[in-house]
Amino acid sequence: MKIKQLKLIRLVVIFTCLSGLMLISCTGSGKPAGDEFSPADLVNPFIGASTSTSAAGVYHGLGKTFPGATTPYGMVQVSPNTITGGDNSPGYSFEHETIEGFAFTQMSGVGWYGDLGNFLVMPTTGPLKTIAGKEDGSISGYRSRYDKGTELAKAGYYSVKLTDYGIRVESSATPRCGILKFTFPENKQSRIQVDLARRVGGTSVEQYVKVVDSTTIQGWMRCTPEGGGWGDGEGKVNYTLYFYARSSKPFEQYGFWSADIPAEWKRKREDVTAIPYLERVASAPLITDVDELHGKHLGFFGEFATLEKEEVTMKVGLSFVDLEGAEKNFNREIADLDFEGVKEQAHRMWNQELSRIKISGGSEDEKTIFYTALYHTMIDPRIFTDVDGRYVGGDGTVHSTGERFTKRTIFSGWDVFRSQFPLQTIINPQLVNDQLNSLITLAEESGREYFERWEIMNAYSGCMIGNPAIPVLADAYVKGIRSYDVEKAFRYAVNSSRRFGNDSLGYTPSTLGISYTLEYAYADWCIARLAEALGKKEEAGEYMKKSQAYRSIFDPEMGWFRPRKEDGSWYPWPETGRTTEWYGSIESNPYQQGWFVPHDVEGMVELMGGRERVLEDLTRFFELTPAHFLWNDYYNHANEPVHFVPFLFNRLNQPWSTQKWTRSICARAYRNEVEGIVGNEDAGQMSAWYVLAASGIHPACPGDTRMEITSPVFERVEFRLDPAHATGDKFTIIAHDNGPDRIYIQRALLNGKEYNKCYIDFNEIARGGVLELFMGEQPNEKWGLE
Incomplete structure (x- = not known):
């Protein structure tokens, strides 16, 4: 569908939902009712809910967020799925015109084909079909067109009208359970059907389902690399998801379908969306004379007659541990709640978490963008433990946290060390402790004894590059967040550097050698910082020396970083020079990646020819x-390698340029619309950058307690601090006389005293207090230079 058509659809949605009034009821944005602070009412889950490559203009697509219902860091996401196949990790893209079901697990904002999308539920009427089919009609199935004008998404809630069946579907969730409510038409053959094989990026390869009684089923789906998934199997994800599901209306009859999948057939992403495979599933025989079934591609259906507007709910408890865990999660979290109770509880949970930051000022769109961004930072890293603290560890056996921490999963390390985890060190240090404990226990239980850079359900997926767990560790430690085995963590950090680092040659010889060498050098600096803090002087010296590896790939003749071969020679310089994507750099070019020496800006500037030359080049970088x-x-904000670059101006004593460009990025790269995130959301990173920058602070080098000060979007931002980790109760940033044309800091006060630094130490934030910024239309070139 063309972009103009999509915009027209959105206008129809707005006017249909709101009758020309505000955007509140349709998207969840706008002012909360009454005087009570309710940031959950400002969340618009449709922001970023597109995988469209045509809208993005590049193969990576746009935000790739999902619009469905979830809770903060919840294990469960009950979301509509519009497509199987492609690079569609959320299973949903706004421009699609049909829905094939509602899955209970979903990834948020990532590429590499995605994973999860399990337990796909679809309400239907009339003759049973065993396959969703394709939107283009090449294979018909149970998928349905839906009325865009009825599509409604809020924090913890989603609803839509399936026009082919005349069924309204609503969803909500608890941390480990989900609920669907169906409002059926009058029909003698209504049903709930479940595709147990469904998986984003492929298929589950083995399933089991048992009818417990006339309202309840339980079972599991096994997902392995042979069934595709993360990286189409290259991500090595291997998990079993267990379920315990109960319908509010007894099934008058029930049954299964089981597709006969030949043993020699491959079952990855493109295999299971190919016509022969779909035809095999479409012709699967129905089985109605048994109460349980085990197979390769199963589905379940339960049928009943319904009256006009009859409401039927399905509650589902999930577990990655075992059947007992799924039932226990069900009984603890959702068994005694009706749909409205679940919905209201989810709303309260979101209000509690989103209230960690309170803003005032800015436009209504900016408030919605801010709280939706904060919402997106609270999807991952998600809960991986059952209610009793049990989880499956890196050795494939069941462990318990012993109530010491919450085991979490989906650590998109290469992305989230930059903004997502620095944000959490301020507002949610316990989450940082949880993540570090999760990485440490994985390294121990798996026997690998090093940190994974991109973890998902215990998989050492190897996605992306660098050693990003190390900056998360170092940043946490220097900020006093230390509820984990520090000595073990340090040992695993050292092991990570030895296994993946610049040790052998002092750089990494590779066609992507710029990215590898710079990222490893920075991680080694983080080890040096940690070693120094732990009193390990010898290791501190060793790793501080290793952090200088960036110098070995700087070519003075070209005046820039360049990848080297193993024999020390340079890879040929391309005709298009520094702007050649993938030359020495992953998902970027040398011009973008080359600024990444956050731990030694002075040394980098010296190599590049001095401050004036660097400022001229850096300014050109943004102006183009x-x-x-x-x-x-x-400046490609759509991807992470450049996310620290706007703050380099602060380090170069030109802070007014940091203020100019961060305000420009906030205004142009983030919008209150479906295409409102210019690149993949990446498990919270893209949104965390906005939350921090729009608040007026952002790190330029995690592992250092220095936080850069920039121009806030809002008049007032209050960070609620954790009393277990901070001596203050809140830290407030006030921007006097702020506005779209008054973006430059003229002067500042910290706790009532004149302040002339363009940065603030994290410890000042943790002590609580007030930073006042006085804004103006023109740069003050004397402020912030101390």
Whole structure:
């Protein structure tokens, strides 16, 4: 569908939902009712809910968020799925015109084909079909068109009308359970059907389902690399998801379908969306004379007659541990709640978490963008433990946290060390402790004894590059977040550097050698910082020396970083020079990746020819960036390698340029619309950058307690601090006389005293207090230079 058509659809949605009034009821944005602070009412889950590559103008697509219902860091996400196949990790894209079901697990904002999308439930009427089919009609199935005008998404709630069946579907969730409510038409053959094989990026390869009684089923789905999933199997994800599901209406009859999948057939992403495979599933025989079934591609259906507007709910408890865990999660979290109770509880949970930051000022769109961004930072890393603290460890056996921490999963390390985890060190240090404990126990239980850079359900997926767990560790430790085995963590950090680092040659020889060498050098600096804090002087010296590896790939002749071969020679310099994507750099170009020496800016500037030359080049880098901030060869905010770059101006004693460009990025790269995130959301990173920058602070080098000060979008931002980790109760940033044309800091006060630094130490934030910024239309080139 063309972009103009999508925009027209959104206008129809808005006017249909609101009758020309505000955007509140349709998207969840707008002011909360009454005087009570309710940030959950400002969340618009449709922001970023697109995988469209045509809208993005690049193969990575846009935000890739899901619009369905979840709770903060919840294990369960009950969300509509519009497509199987492609690079569609959320299973949903706004421009699609049909829904094939409602899955109970979903990834948020990532590429590499995605995973999860399990336990796909669809309400239907009339003759039973065993396959969803394709939106283009090439294979018919149970998928349904839906009325965009009825599609409603809020924090913890989603609803839509399936027009082919005349069924309204609503969803909500608890941390480990989900609920669907169906409002059926009058029909003698209504049903709930479940595709147990469904998986984003492939298929589950083995399933089991048992009818417990006339309202209840339980079972599991096994997902392995042979069935695709994360990286189409390259991500090595291997998990079993257990379920315990109960319908509020007894099944008058029930049964299964079981597709006969030949043993020699491959079952990855493109295999299971190919016509021969779909035809095999479409012709699967129905089985109605047994109460349980085990197979390769199973589905379940339960039928009953319904009256006009009859409501039927399905509650589902999930567990990654075992059947007992799924039932226990069900009984503890959802068994005694009706749909409204679940919905209201989810709303309260979101209000509690989102209230960690309170803003005032800014436009209504900016408030919605802010709280939706904060919402997106609270999807991952998600809960992986059952209510009793049990989880499956890296050795494939069941362990218990012993109430010491919450085991979490989906650590998109290469992305989230930059903004997502620095944000959490301020507002949710316990989450940081949880994540570090999760990485440490995985390293121990798996026997690998090093940190994974991109963890998902215990998998050492190897996705992306660097050693990003190390900066998360170092940043936490220097900020006093230490509820984990520090000595063990340090040992695993050292092991990570030895296994993946610049040790052998002092750089990493590779066609992606710029990215590898710079990222490893920075992680080694983080080890040096940690070693120094732990009193390990010898290791501190060793790793501080290793952090200088970036110098070995700087070519003075070209005046820039360049990948080297193992024999020390350079890879040929491309005709298009520094703007050649993938030359020495992953998902970027040398111009973008080359600024990544956050731990030694002075040394980098010296190599590059001095401050004046670097400022000129850096200014050019931003001025050549297109106004839309979509994927480009210069400041490419759509991807992570450049996310620290706007704050380099602070380090170069030109803080007014940091203020100018962060305000420009906030205004242009984030919008209150479906295409409102210019790149993949990446498990909270893209949104965390906005939350921090729009608040007026952001790190430029995690592992250092220095936080850069920039121009806030809002007049007032209050960070609620954790009394277990901070001596203050809140830290407030006030921007006097702020506005779209008054973006430059003229002067500042910290706790009532004149303040002339363009940065603030994290410890000042943790002590609580007030940072006042006085804004103006023109840069003050004297402020912030101390």
